[in-house]
Amino acid sequence: MQKKTEEQGRMLGEDHLPEEFLQETKRLLGSRYGEDDYRLFLQSYQEEARAGLRLNRRKLPNLSLPAGPEQEAWGLQPVPWAEGGYYYGPEKKPARHPYYYAGLYYIQEPSAMIPASILPVSPGERVLDLCAAPGGKATQLGAKLGGRGVLYANDISSSRAKGLLKNLELFGIPNMFVTSVGPDELLDVFPESFDKILIDAPCSGGGMFRREPSMVKSFQEKGPAAYVPVQKELLEKGAKMLKAGGYLVYSTCTFSEKENEGVILDFLAEHEEFEAEAPQIPGRGQNGEADMEQLGLRDGVGLREAIRVWPHCAAGEGHFAVLLHKKGEDKRSSPSHGHAHLCKRAERDSWRKELPSWAAAFFREVSDGFGSGTLLCRDNQLYLLPEGEPLHRKLRYVRTGLLLGARSRAGKFEPSQALAMALAKEEYTSTVSIPSYDSRAVKYLKGETVELDGLAARGDADWMLVCIDGFPVGWGKRSGSSLKNKYYPGWRWQ
Numbered sequence: 001m002q003k004k005t006e007e008q009g010r011m012l013g014e015d016h017l018p019e020e021f022l023q024e025t026k027r028l029l030g031s032r033y034g035e036d037d038y039r040l041f042l043q044s045y046q047e048e049a050r051a052g053l054r055l056n057r058r059k060l061p062n063l064s065l066p067a068g069p070e071q072e073a074w075g076l077q078p079v080p081w082a083e084g085g086y087y088y089g090p091e092k093k094p095a096r097h098p099y100y101y102a103g104l105y106y107i108q109e110p111s112a113m114i115p116a117s118i119l120p121v122s123p124g125e126r127v128l129d130l131c132a133a134p135g136g137k138a139t140q141l142g143a144k145l146g147g148r149g150v151l152y153a154n155d156i157s158s159s160r161a162k163g164l165l166k167n168l169e170l171f172g173i174p175n176m177f178v179t180s181v182g183p184d185e186l187l188d189v190f191p192e193s194f195d196k197i198l199i200d201a202p203c204s205g206g207g208m209f210r211r212e213p214s215m216v217k218s219f220q221e222k223g224p225a226a227y228v229p230v231q232k233e234l235l236e237k238g239a240k241m242l243k244a245g246g247y248l249v250y251s252t253c254t255f256s257e258k259e260n261e262g263v264i265l266d267f268l269a270e271h272e273e274f275e276a277e278a279p280q281i282p283g284r285g286q287n288g289e290a291d292m293e294q295l296g297l298r299d300g301v302g303l304r305e306a307i308r309v310w311p312h313c314a315a316g317e318g319h320f321a322v323l324l325h326k327k328g329e330d331k332r333s334s335p336s337h338g339h340a341h342l343c344k345r346a347e348r349d350s351w352r353k354e355l356p357s358w359a360a361a362f363f364r365e366v367s368d369g370f371g372s373g374t375l376l377c378r379d380n381q382l383y384l385l386p387e388g389e390p391l392h393r394k395l396r397y398v399r400t401g402l403l404l405g406a407r408s409r410a411g412k413f414e415p416s417q418a419l420a421m422a423l424a425k426e427e428y429t430s431t432v433s434i435p436s437y438d439s440r441a442v443k444y445l446k447g448e449t450v451e452l453d454g455l456a457a458r459g460d461a462d463w464m465l466v467c468i469d470g471f472p473v474g475w476g477k478r479s480g481s482s483l484k485n486k487y488y489p490g491w492r493w494q
């Protein structure tokens, strides 16, 4: 592991970590694994946190990046517990690469890849991410759905929910709702409604001190106990929204026993319809504990099914996750009925017949079979709502389904950025592809006009789908030998 600079090291020496935090970790580690373990834990604060990215299986079904010199220089190494998860080297900046803008990966702390990895989501299911912003885990769940079924991504903070929306759109997830309400309001509308639920609860954040030393201050101000009531409430309400047979993951980024095993064991004592289950983790075979140890993961305190990540045992920050099963018919991998993938092609495409005249010509350029659901036209904007999902007055929506585009003042259809990201290159007739190493890729992402000479282009529709190495990034309009830039201004490369 990379040693921290002296300055960073000093920031997180023992003297800079909260007393309550030190006492608790000493108790948790020392009493179970011996004093030496606690010493190794403290030592880990002198090392750099590892950075990670997670590939988007929606755009990269084989979970590998196109080969290229820059990607090789990133020194990608697989994260052993998450499919498509990779560590990248210090000082590398994959978020400053056109592939990031093409939604090919999400920058995510490696331990944070565990909760959505262990929630067994299958295409066609109804999934809720109750505390979803900024969307690390929601993008992972959305990608697992493969465009079928529905993801409700919720966060009580409306400003954070906007960032969540951007990340889901960047990932090209079409079958989703983004809401910004409390758990009570959701439960009112969705009793026993979801196959799978993720509760990545707000917490005291002790697991993140090495990565974000600023979190020490809020820990000192509030402490773990302040979070327990909201964590319990989220779990109570989440449990009531889960269908019988469904699965729920509860996770935090703290070591605190109160916020982790404490919340779960109290919950299990009061809910005999729930049980904790040892999750399937990539890299964990039949050997249970031995495999966990090899992965560097540990189990919970008095809750063996839970997973704890300790930074001195694994290359990741502090995290806790547990998989809960609501007894009843098994929903481990059964898609709910009535969803898009069960419909015939003609039914799936029926929304096209509803298109208003100002949008119909545009969609003749989009291949049959793209998208399914119900068309909604509101305030001159067109949305494609996931199949069989009505809107509810009581909910505050940040986004209802896939925003297809809007009617311009001139009465013409203008496709949205989200539509560009949800399409595959083959699903639209007119495309231009810029190689990622060509300076025009970044020029386009900065909102500049781009010369088309020498670029692979096809089709003659008014709107062109602009791709980088074949992956859509936005729209443009041909104007002679150049491309008028229609990249969404709010997403520009800065």
Ligand code: SAM
Residues within 6 Å of the ligand: 112, 130, 131, 132, 133, 134, 135, 136, 137, 138, 154, 155, 156, 157, 160, 181, 182, 183, 200, 201, 202, 203, 230, 234
């Ligand atoms: N799951 C997110 C991810 O992977 O990017 C991180 C979630 S963060 C740990 C916890 C989130 O819970 C915060 O965004 C916070 O706004 C939200 N939150 C706090 N209280 C909530 C509540 N009562 N209902 C829903 N969300 C809540």
